[in-house]
Amino acid sequence: MKPSTILFGSTSILGFNLARLFSHSVVPFSSPGNRAPIVQQWFVLQLEDPEWIESIFNQYQPQLLIYCHAVCDVSKCEIHPGWAHEVNVGHLRRVLKALPSTVRMVYISSDHVFGGDGTYTEDSPPCPISMYGRTRQEAEHIALERTGSLVIRTGLAIGPSPNGRTGHLDWLRYRSQRQLPITIVENEYRSVVWVEDLTKRVMGLARSRETGIRHIPSTQAVSRIELAQYLLKRLGLEARFQRESRDQRPTPHLGHVELTSIYEDGLAVPLPSVVESKDTSLLGEVA
Secondary structure: OOOOEEEEOOOOHHHHHHHHHOOOOEEEEEOOOOOOHHHOOOEEOOOOOHHHHHHHHHHHOOOEEEEOOOOOOHHHHHHOHHHHHHHHHHHHHHHHHHOOOOOEEEEEEEHHHOOOOEEEOOOOOOOOOOHHHHHHHHHHHHHHOOOOOEEEEEOEEEOOOOOOOOHHHHHHHHHHHOOOOOEEEOOOEEEEEEHHHHHHHHHHHHOOOOOEEEEOOEOOEEEHHHHHHHHHHHOOOOOOOEEEOHHHOOOOOOOEEEEOOOOOOHHHOOEOEHHHOOOHHHHOOOO
16 A cells, blocks of 8 residues: 655655654655765655656655755855745745645745744744745745645754754754854744654644644744753753854844744644753664
8 A cells, every 4th residue: 555645855854754753654755965875765856847746646646745845044045046946936836736636735834934033823924034934935825825735834843864964953963073163143042842743743734634824833932052052961062152143144044933823722732842851862863
């Protein structure tokens, strides 16, 4: 029996861990150019090719598409806005054009659709401050034009990456162990959760009948400084890093962006903030 779910973007932190934790029910497709050995067994996306996209849907005949594919590097999106728009918006347009009407579409978005200081619900108007955030907002709009689609906005996910160097946790560990310089933005606050908690909530929402926009909130917003200090201490590493304010950075950084929800069901219960956990297994590296 073929798996009923396909996952586009299995090399993002969330996508990678969805593929890991739901390996028996999900067919993962990785983004081009990722050379991590652990993802070489997965198919590579060719979303610039409409015929390839159509062939995948014909071959797998899925019931659900979870779309995690995007360029998430804020700096690169600012430097190369045309490329960022093509990947984050153009690719999605091609997928939606080929997607059979029987397939449920779940688009994974980001808290970067907001930018000012505040607490944001599903009803809050988007206010992105970066090219990356603007492409996310446009992609959300395109996804929601399709009947029955669900857009899930997430904050910062903490957990293992495919190559052991990307994502906030592995980036801190990799650079600290090699005594490479680390700079942390001191006035950025996000909803920060463990990726394993996030994957379970995302899958719960994806398999539900929910449509429209849903946020995945956490119990508190956490500053980047507090997060770095907490993670490095839990990793047994010295908390050595430079601090800079948002205004000192060459590209836009979020301020105090906290996701909350207007919903009160079980899928809206805030996930535990990373800094509240005592489970050291969540810090482990992926072999």
